[in-house]
Amino acid sequence: MNEQALLARITRVPSLLGGKPVVRGHRVSVEQVLAMLAAGETETGVLAGWNWMEPDDIKACLLYGARLAGQARATPEDATAG
Numbered sequence: 001m002n003e004q005a006l007l008a009r010i011t012r013v014p015s016l017l018g019g020k021p022v023v024r025g026h027r028v029s030v031e032q033v034l035a036m037l038a039a040g041e042t043e044t045g046v047l048a049g050w051n052w053m054e055p056d057d058i059k060a061c062l063l064y065g066a067r068l069a070g071q072a073r074a075t076p077e078d079a080t081a082g
Contacts, residue, residue, distance in 0.1 A: 001056050001059070003063060006056060006059055006060040006063050007060060007063060007064060007067075009023060009024050009056065009057055009060040010022070010023065010030055010060050010061070010064045011023075011024060011025050013025055017029050021064060023053065023057045023060070023061065024052075024057065026050070026052065026053075028050060028053070030061045030064050030065065033046060033057075033058060033061040034061055034062070034065050036049075037058075037061075037062075043055065043058050046058055
């Protein structure tokens with residue numbers, strides 16, 4: 001699957017989770033998926049939590065996060081603030 005097709009899996013719905021980026025319009029944010037992976041959860045574990053989720057959804061979250069990190073000018077310390 002190409003990058004554009006992966007990124008199309010990430011949507012923003014103003015009435016859903018305060019407009020955070022979510023996976024295919026579901027109540028699962030990109031932030032939540034990335035946090036689970038960062039905490040050591042496996043792809044299999046993430047997929048087990050939501051029966052509708054597909055491996056490409058996880059790839060989409062990773063790609064989205066990578067794109068954001070590539071645009072950011074913040075320091076790692078900024079991520080721990082707030």
